Amino acid sequence: MDQPVLLTGAGGRVGQAILGHIGDAYDWRLLDREPLPDEKIPASVDRTNVYVADVTDETAVKNAMDGVYAVIHLAGDPRPEAPWDSVLRNNIDGTQKMYQAAVDAGVEKFAFASSNHAVGAYETEERTPDMYRSHHEFRLDGNELPRPSNLYGVSKATGETLGRYYHDHHDISVVNVRIGNLTQHHPPKEYERGQAMWLSYRDCAHLFECCLEADYDYEIVYGISDNDRKYYSIDRAREVLGYDPVDNSAEYTFEGEPLDEV
Numbered sequence: 001m002d003q004p005v006l007l008t009g010a011g012g013r014v015g016q017a018i019l020g021h022i023g024d025a026y027d028w029r030l031l032d033r034e035p036l037p038d039e040k041i042p043a044s045v046d047r048t049n050v051y052v053a054d055v056t057d058e059t060a061v062k063n064a065m066d067g068v069y070a071v072i073h074l075a076g077d078p079r080p081e082a083p084w085d086s087v088l089r090n091n092i093d094g095t096q097k098m099y100q101a102a103v104d105a106g107v108e109k110f111a112f113a114s115s116n117h118a119v120g121a122y123e124t125e126e127r128t129p130d131m132y133r134s135h136h137e138f139r140l141d142g143n144e145l146p147r148p149s150n151l152y153g154v155s156k157a158t159g160e161t162l163g164r165y166y167h168d169h170h171d172i173s174v175v176n177v178r179i180g181n182l183t184q185h186h187p188p189k190e191y192e193r194g195q196a197m198w199l200s201y202r203d204c205a206h207l208f209e210c211c212l213e214a215d216y217d218y219e220i221v222y223g224i225s226d227n228d229r230k231y232y233s234i235d236r237a238r239e240v241l242g243y244d245p246v247d248n249s250a251e252y253t254f255e256g257e258p259l260d261e262v
C-alpha cells in the first residue's frame with residue numbers, strides 16, 4: 001500500500017506496539033495530542049508527518065486526513081475508571097470527529113480500538129472465574145450485544161456504533177478491534193482474566209496490519225493472542241482478516257516467566 005495511513009494515539013502503548021513492528025512498512029501520518037519524542041517515531045517517518053493535535057479539533061484532523069487511505073484510531077482515554085466527561089470528549093466526540101473527517105476525505109478503511117470493556121458485563125458472578133480457565137467453553141464472538149463494564153466501555157460500544165453508522169451511510173470499511181490486555185514481553189502477571197485476554201505486542205501489530213490489508217465491510221473482532229485460556233473467539237479475525245497470532249499466555253508461568261526458561 002503506497003498511500004498514507006493515519007495512526008492516532010501514536011505515542012501510546014498500542015501505537016508503539018504497532019510502530020515497533022510495522023513502523024517501516026507504511027507511509028505513516030502520526031497524530032497524538034502529546035508531542036512525540038524522536039524515539040517514538042520510526043526512522044522512516046519524516047517530522048512533517050507527525051501531528052500534535054487533539055482528535056476533537058476538526059481543523060487539525062481535517063488537515064491530517066488529507067490524502068489518507070486508511071485510519072487506525074487509537075487516541076482516547078484508555079482508563080476503565082475514566083469519568084464520563086473525559087470519555088464523552090476524548091472517546092465519543094473524538095471518534096465522531098475522526099469518522100466525519102475520514103468520510104469527507106474519502107478514506108477507504110477505518111480500524112477502531114474498541115475494548116473488552118464494551119462487553120465486560122458478560123463476566124457474571126456465575127461464570128467467573130471459571131470462564132477465565134482453559135477448560136471452559138464460554139465464548140464471545142462479536143455477534144453479541146454490548147454489555148459494558150463501565151462508562152469507558154459505554155464509550156467504546158458507542159464508537160462501534162458510530163462505525164456502523166458511517167459504514168452504512170458512507171460506505172467506509174470499518175473494523176472494530178475489541179482489544180484485550182496488551183502487555184509487552186509477558187502476559188499480565190498473576191491475573192487470570194488478563195492472561196485470558198492477553199495481546200502480545202507482535203500479535204497486536206500483526207492484527208492491525210491485517211486490518212490495513214484485508215477487505216471487509218463492517219466487522220467486530222477480538223484482539224487477543226492465541227491463548228489457551230480464552231473467552232473471546234478469534235475465529236472471525238482469522239476468517240475475515242487473516243489474523244494468525246503466534247503468542248499464547250500458556251507459554252508462561254502464572255507469574256509471567258517463559259516456561260522454556262523455568
Ligand SMILES: NC(=O)C1=CN([C@@H]2O[C@H](COP(=O)(O)OP(=O)(O)OC[C@H]3O[C@@H](n4cnc5c(N)ncnc54)[C@H](O)[C@@H]3O)[C@@H](O)[C@H]2O)C=CC1
Pocket residue numbers: 008009010011012013014015031032033034053054055056073074075076077078079089090094113114115116178179180181182183
Ligand atoms: N492497552 C490496552 O490493553 C487496551 C487499549 N485499548 C484502547 O486502545 C487505545 C490505545 O490505548 P493505549 O495505547 O493503551 O493508551 P495510552 O494512554 O497508552 O495511549 C493513548 C494515546 O492517545 C493520546 N490521546 C488521548 N486522548 C487524545 C485526544 N483527545 N487527542 C489526541 N490524542 C489523544 C494520548 O496522548 C496517548 O498517547 C485506546 O483507545 C484504548 O481505549 C482497548 C483495550 C485494551
Ligand SMILES: O=C1O[C@H](COP(=O)(O)O)[C@@H](O)[C@H](O)[C@H]1O
Pocket residue numbers: 078079080115116117179180181182193194
Ligand atoms: O480497555 C482496556 O482494557 C485493558 C484490560 O482491562 P483491565 O480492567 O483488565 O485492566 C486495560 O488494561 C486498558 O488500560 C484499557 O484501555
